[in-house]
Amino acid sequence: MNVDFSFPLEELEYFLLILARTTAFFFAAPFFSQNNVPAMLKTALAVIVSYLLYGVIMPHVYVEYNSIPEYTGYIILETITGIVIGYSAAFAMNVSTFAGQIVDTDIGFSMAAQMDPVTMQNTTVTGYLYQYTFMLIFLVSGMHRYLLSAFAETFTLIPVGGAVLNTGFMYGKFVNFMAEYILIGFRIALPVFCVILIVNCMLGVMAKVSPQMNMFAVGIQIKASIGLLVLFLTIGVLPQAADIIFDFMKRTIVMAVTALMPEG
Numbered sequence: 001m002n003v004d005f006s007f008p009l010e011e012l013e014y015f016l017l018i019l020a021r022t023t024a025f026f027f028a029a030p031f032f033s034q035n036n037v038p039a040m041l042k043t044a045l046a047v048i049v050s051y052l053l054y055g056v057i058m059p060h061v062y063v064e065y066n067s068i069p070e071y072t073g074y075i076i077l078e079t080i081t082g083i084v085i086g087y088s089a090a091f092a093m094n095v096s097t098f099a100g101q102i103v104d105t106d107i108g109f110s111m112a113a114q115m116d117p118v119t120m121q122n123t124t125v126t127g128y129l130y131q132y133t134f135m136l137i138f139l140v141s142g143m144h145r146y147l148l149s150a151f152a153e154t155f156t157l158i159p160v161g162g163a164v165l166n167t168g169f170m171y172g173k174f175v176n177f178m179a180e181y182i183l184i185g186f187r188i189a190l191p192v193f194c195v196i197l198i199v200n201c202m203l204g205v206m207a208k209v210s211p212q213m214n215m216f217a218v219g220i221q222i223k224a225s226i227g228l229l230v231l232f233l234t235i236g237v238l239p240q241a242a243d244i245i246f247d248f249m250k251r252t253i254v255m256a257v258t259a260l261m262p263e264g
Contacts, residue, residue: 010062011062013062013063013071014054014062014063014160015050015051015054016075017063017074017075017078017160017161018050018053018054018057018078018155018160019046019047019050020075020078020079020082021078021079021081021082021154021155021160022046022049022050022053022082022151023042023043023046023050023079023082024078024079024080024081024082024083024086025046025082025083025085025086025151026042026045026046026049026086027042027083027086028082028083028085028086028087028090029085029086029089029090029147029151030089030090030093030135030138030147031135031138031139031144031147032045032086032144033086033090049148053152053155056152057155057160063160063161074161077161077163078160078161078163080163080165081154081158081163081260084256084259084260085151085154085253085256085257085260088252088253088255088256089147089249089252089253091177091181091252092181092245092248092249092252092253093134093135093138093245093249094121095181095184095185095188095245095248096127096130096131096133096134096188096245097121097123097127097130097131098181098182098185099126099127099130099184099185099186099188099189100123100124100125100126100127100128100129100130100131100189101124101126101127102185102186102189102192102193103124103126103189103192103193103227103231104124104125104126104127106189106192106193106196106223106227107126107192107196107223107224107226107227107228108220108223108224108227109124109125109126109224109227110124112124112125126231129231130188130238133238133242134238134241134242134245137238137239137242138242138246141242141246143246143249146250147253150250150253154257154260157257157261158257158260158261158262159262162262163260163261163262164260164261164262164263165259165260166259166260166261166263169258169259170259173255173259177252177255180248181248184244184245184248187241187244188241188244191230191233191234191237192227192230192231192234195226195227195230196223196226196227199219199222199223199226200219200223203215203218203219203222
């Protein structure tokens, strides 16, 4: 029995373009891009997903090119498309780290920041807590499946080789993204921020009433203790905060895809 493995060259070229976008996405998207996931596993997953996507897309018209540099340009364009989509979700997920930095600055833990070997970012103690809590909720809630399905949908909205970098639209939306990024970060850190603000006011009054006390040494211990207490009391609202971040992530992905969609 002879098995025929032959296939047209156009199919291989089309598959490589899908693979370029998929691989760039897996090396940029949250959870999939973490450094504790082996690169060979990411590559194998990208190849499998690309093969499944190719079987679903089944193009009738392949990408046409006249030279190798032109095809290389298509590869680069698909890679940029995957990176933009993946990083749009990753940046939205980094709101948790930003909120943790705000909390640690208030309670005095910002000096305890260290390099996270998983994300390769300088993260504070509360940043670790928020980051891994939200990542756990990300997996439990099935957001990773939504991320994969949203990425698969991009091949319908952005045909292979048809992405257009709408820089004017991206600049305008980036400003809105940063404004909402900061707003959501402060909303997550708001309980600790408000309590520590009240504590600072009380310490200021005590410093005027009793100037002989070393309020700096006393204040560090009081703010750290009260800050940890507030974190413990508000740990139950983190799932609601995760919903806000995930909704922000969805809108960010839509913004990125809209910026890459061909006009008309």
